[in-house]
Amino acid sequence: MTAKPMTAGPMIALSRLALTLSSAAGPVNILRGVDLEVAQGETLGVVGPSGSGKTTLLMAIAGLERPSGGIVRVAGCDLAALDEDGLARFRRDTIGIVFQSFHLVPTMSALENVAIPLELARRTDAFARAEEALEAVGLKARARHYPAQLSGGEQQRVALARAFAHGPRLILADEPTGNLDRETGMAVMELLFERAARHGITLMLITHDGELARRCGRVVRMADGRIVP
Helix, strand or coil, rough: CCCHHHHHHEEEEEEEEEEEEEECCEEEEEEEEEEECCCCCCCEEECCCCCCCHHHHHHCCCCCCCCEEEEECCCCCCHHHHHHHHHHHHHHHHEEEEECCCCCCCCCCHHHHHHHHHHCCCCHHHHHHHHHCCCCCCCCCCCCCCCCHCCHHHHHHHHHHHHCCHHHHHCECCCCCCCCCHHHHHHHHHHHHHHHHHHHHHHEEECCCHHHHHCCCEEEEEEEEEEEE
């Protein structure tokens, strides 16, 4: 697996990013004018209390949430210029996402779960690349097992393999160790950092774990929908 060629400029460029949701009690400001740049190949940790806007920030960068205002540019692409199909293709080609909940399809084997984004990209070598990705995370022998037959750590490694298999330029990880015990979580994170460094992939990590965040090249803190000192 190799990362896609880089373009000039930052991997992530946010300007005055805002997101407001409606509620019965009135508008709720989730993001309040976030400015942020993340360089290509950088590892960034994002920390802050629950409800500070960390996950919403990640979702906006992934094109899974439409902002109310501001600019989101990822890999040089203005996400506001893309329709839903365009955003789906952009994620398929550029971004890998790892969630706290593993989001594996229970009726599919580990191999089939990893092959999903490759098949959507119409890769004729989808299963060969999926097998390579599972081997890279130490799960080649578990390729035909279903999620219920795997431990939590193994399921998260399948999710990592799926995120990396298509050669993304950016990995977005949202509390990827939140459902794992500490020892297993640290082993999974070791693997995540190693794979990102080996292929020059930009990594943005949302975490409550300060020790884990400090492993990143840079850490930013969010509070009340803003990045704060």
